[in-house]
Every structure is written in structure tokens, then in C-alpha cells.
Amino acid sequence: xxxxxxxxxxxxxxxxxxxxxxxxxxxxxxxxxxxxxxxxxxxxxxxxxxxxxxxxxxxxxxxxxxxxxxxxxxxxxxxxxxxxxxxxxxxxxxxxxxxxxxxxxxxxxxxxxxxxxxxxxxxxxxxxxxxxxxxxxxxxxxxxxxxxxxxxxxxxxxxxxxxxxxxxxxxxxxxxxxxxxxxxxxxxxxxxxxxxxxxxxxxxxxxxxxxxxxxxxxxxxxxxxxxxxxxxxxxxxxxxxxx
Amino acid sequence: xxxxxxxxxxxxxxxxxxxxxxxxxxxxxxxxxxxxxxxxxxxxxxxxxxxxxxxxxxxxxxxxxxxxxxxxxxxxxxxxxxxxxxxxxxxxxxxxxx
Numbered sequence: 001x002x003x004x005x006x007x008x009x010x011x012x013x014x015x016x017x018x019x020x021x022x023x024x025x026x027x028x029x030x031x032x033x034x035x036x037x038x039x040x041x042x043x044x045x046x047x048x049x050x051x052x053x054x055x056x057x058x059x060x061x062x063x064x065x066x067x068x069x070x071x072x073x074x075x076x077x078x079x080x081x082x083x084x085x086x087x088x089x090x091x092x093x094x095x096x097x098x099x100x101x102x103x104x105x106x107x108x109x110x111x112x113x114x115x116x117x118x119x120x121x122x123x124x125x126x127x128x129x130x131x132x133x134x135x136x137x138x139x140x141x142x143x144x145x146x147x148x149x150x151x152x153x154x155x156x157x158x159x160x161x162x163x164x165x166x167x168x169x170x171x172x173x174x175x176x177x178x179x180x181x182x183x184x185x186x187x188x189x190x191x192x193x194x195x196x197x198x199x200x201x202x203x204x205x206x207x208x209x210x211x212x213x214x215x216x217x218x219x220x221x222x223x224x225x226x227x228x229x230x231x232x233x234x235x236x237x238x239x240x241x242x243x
Numbered sequence: 244x245x246x247x248x249x250x251x252x253x254x255x256x257x258x259x260x261x262x263x264x265x266x267x268x269x270x271x272x273x274x275x276x277x278x279x280x281x282x283x284x285x286x287x288x289x290x291x292x293x294x295x296x297x298x299x300x301x302x303x304x305x306x307x308x309x310x311x312x313x314x315x316x317x318x319x320x321x322x323x324x325x326x327x328x329x330x331x332x333x334x335x336x337x338x339x340x341x
Contacts (some may be wrong), residue, residue, distance in 0.1 A: 021244060022324045024322075025323060027324070028327055046244060048244055049244060049252060051291070052252050052255075052256075053255065056256045057251055057252070057255045057256050057259050059258075059259050062259065064259070064323070065252075066255065069326060072245070072248070073339075075247040075251055077247055077250050077251045077254065080251045080254070081251065081254035081255060081258055083264070084255040084258055084259060085258045088258070088259050088262050090290050090294075091259075091262050091266060092262050092263075092265050092266040093264050093266065093283075093286045094266060094286070094290070095262075095264075095265070095266025095267045095269075095270065096266040096267070096269045096270045096273065096283060096286075097283050097284075097286055097287060098267065098270060099270040099271070099284035102267070102270070102271075111267060113265045114264055115260060115263060117263050119291075119294070122287075122335075123287065123291065126287045141250075152316075174306075175306065175331055175334040176327070176331060177298075178295050178298050178302075178306070178309075178310070178330070179309065179313055179326070179327040179331050181291050181294050181336075182310060182313045182314070182326070182330060183313060183317060183323045183326040183327045183330070184291055184323070185288060185291040185292060185295065186313070186314060186317040186318075186325060186326065188287055190332075194288055197285040197288050197292070198288050198289065198292040199292070200289070201288070201289035201290070201293040201296070202292040202293060202295075202296035204293065205292070205293035205294075205297050206296050206297050209297035209301075210297075217293060218293050218294050220251075221289065221292065221293025221294075221296070222286060222289045222293045222295070223289075224289075225288075225289030225290075225292060225325065226282055226289040226290075227282060228285075228289075229282075229285030229288070229289060230282035230284070233281045234278060234281055242322075
């Protein structure tokens with residue numbers, strides 16, 4: 001990840017690189033996938049439901065949120081779909097930033113590959129673009145397929161093991177999620193200018209999380225923080241231009 | 244699998260893919276210069292910061308120490324795995340002590 005590529009890389013090499021570089025993140029996906037599988041069992045999801053959700057929804061945060069709502073005897077179908085929508089809406093912004101990877105890629109392939117966008121595969125890909133490196137779609141696909149495989153194995157294993165893991169918080173496993181995203185965030189550091197969007201996004205998210213129930217804080221912090229960052233960016237450019 | 248759970252999971256699948264595909268659809272139609280382009284560049288960091296901040300703040304001493312440890316480990320090693328490992332190890336250790 002630290003060695004910059006100066007020569008053009010073929011799709012096969014980019015795919016392999018994506019698979020290898022995502023492995024640390026995939027390990028953390030395995031940890032909270034296991035946790036999710038255990039919780040899903042406690043909430044009464046069948047193995048088939050676990051497999052259907054993990055393989056075709058493939059969005060960890062929303063799957064955790066839905067477990068809170070899951071009651072097999074009286075399933076709140078509309079609430080489940082709405083929460084999924086709200087929690088995953090951040091992926092709209094994520095997918096919209098993938099344009100540089102899609103240059104020259106056939107439409108059907110692009111729309112298939114976008115299924116593999118997760119916080120991890122996307123975060124890694126954005127980090128790899130740092131320093132102006134051109135990143136191929138195959139890199140995202142390699143990372144995404146690896147995440148997908150780890151997620152399937154881990155959630156199914158967790159569902160089957162069930163009661164063996166009594167209290168995940170005792171082992172610090174509940175912090176895996178936070179540690180993963182913190183590490184991804186630090187990996188995106190480019191300079192002091194990043195303080196504006198990061199601190200604004202964090203501050204807005206903290207306030208909104210206190211005031212508004214649900215997961216709107218991710219979207220609120222993401223939108224306000226990035227707007228603040230863009231405004232600061234343009235203001236700096238203008239100041240340099242007139243100075 | 245009941246009819247309700249089939250509907251719920253099918254609905255989750257549909258909205259989640261629609262969001263991912265919708266982002267790609269939008270990307271084709273967004274300008275490459277000016278404010279919108281500058282804005283999109285800032286999205287990744289802001290989204291990740293928003294994702295983690297409330298959890299860290301709402302946590303206790305263990306979470307705060309772990310967040311600092313994750314940052315320090317990243318500064319020292321510039322790589323993901325040691326940073327994540329440092330955070331998880333510190334959460335575990337501090338919880339044992341308190």
C-alpha cells in the first residue's frame with residue numbers, strides 16, 4: 001500500500017493487489033461478521049435468512065440495525081426496509097465518487113461492480129488514490145469480492161456457533177468496527193486541510209446522534225462536513241488567486 | 244422463512260442496490276470542476292469521521308484511549324492492521340483495569 005505504482009498496472013495485477021491490500025480490513029469484517037451471526041441467531045433469524053441477507057444485501061451497518069427491529073412473530077417489514085435505506089444512503093455518496101475508476105469500463109460491468117461497494121472496499125480504494133495514483137476498477141472488485149467472501153463465511157459461522165460466544169464486549173470485539181473506520185480515516189490523511197471536513201463532520205454527527213433517533217447522523221455529518229471542506233478548499237484557492 | 248421475512252429481505256436487497264447503482268448513475272452526470280467536484284472529494288473523510296465520532300464520544304475512557312492508540316499506531320506504522328490491532332488491544336486492556 002505504501003509503494004506507489006508509477007508504471008501502468010494491468011487488470012489482473014490490480015485485482016490481486018486489491019485482494020491482498022484489503023486483507024487486514026477483511027479480518028475485521030470477519031470479526032464483526034461473526035458477532036453479527038451470533039446476534040442474528042439470538043434474534044431468531046434462520047440460517048437461510050442469514051445467508052440471503054449477507055450475500056445479497058451485503059451491507060454490515062444496516063444488517064446490525066435491522067437486528068434491533070427483528071421480531072420473527074411480528075416482523076415490522078416497512079420499518080426494516082426504511083432503516084436499511086437510511087443507514088445505507090451514505091453509499092450513494094460513496095458510489096458517486098467512483099467515477100475515475102469507471103473510465104472506459106462497460107456499463108453492465110460498472111453496475112455489477114458497484115454492488116461490491118462497502119465502507120471497507122471503498123475506503124481502501126479512496127486511500128489508494130491518494131497521491132494521484134490511478135486506481136483500476138479491478139482493484140475495487142478484488143477488495144470487494146474478498147470482503148464479500150469473508151462476510152459470508154463469518155456471518156454463517158457466527159449463526160452456527162451461536163451461544164459459544166457469550167459476551168463479545170468482554171474481548172473488545174465491539175470496538176473492531178470503530179477501530180476499522182478510524183484506521184481507514186487516518187489512511188486518508190493528506191494534510192491540515194483535512195481538519196475542516198473531518199472535524200465538522202464529526203461534530204455535526206455527534207450533535208445529530210444526540211438529538212435525532214436512528215442513523216441519520218452519518219448522512220448529516222457526511223454532507224455538512226464535506227460541504228464545509230469544499231467551501232474551505234475554494235476559499236483557499238480564491239485567496240491564493242488574488243494574493 | 245415466512246412471507247414477511249421474504250418481503251423484508253427482498254426490500255433490503257432492492258433499496259441497498261438501488262442506492263449503490265444510484266450513486267453510480269449520479270456520478271456520470273456530475274460536473275468535473277467547480278464546487279460539486281470539490282465537494283465530492285471531501286465526502287470520504289467526512290463520512291468516515293461522521294461514522295465513528297458519536298461512538299467514540301459516547302464510549303468511556305477505554306474507547307477514548309483506544310481511539311488515541313489507533314491514531315498513534317497509524318502515525319507510527321502508516322498501515323491499517325497495526326492501527327486496528329492497537330485500538331482493539333487498548334480497549335481490551337483498559338476494560339480489564341477499570
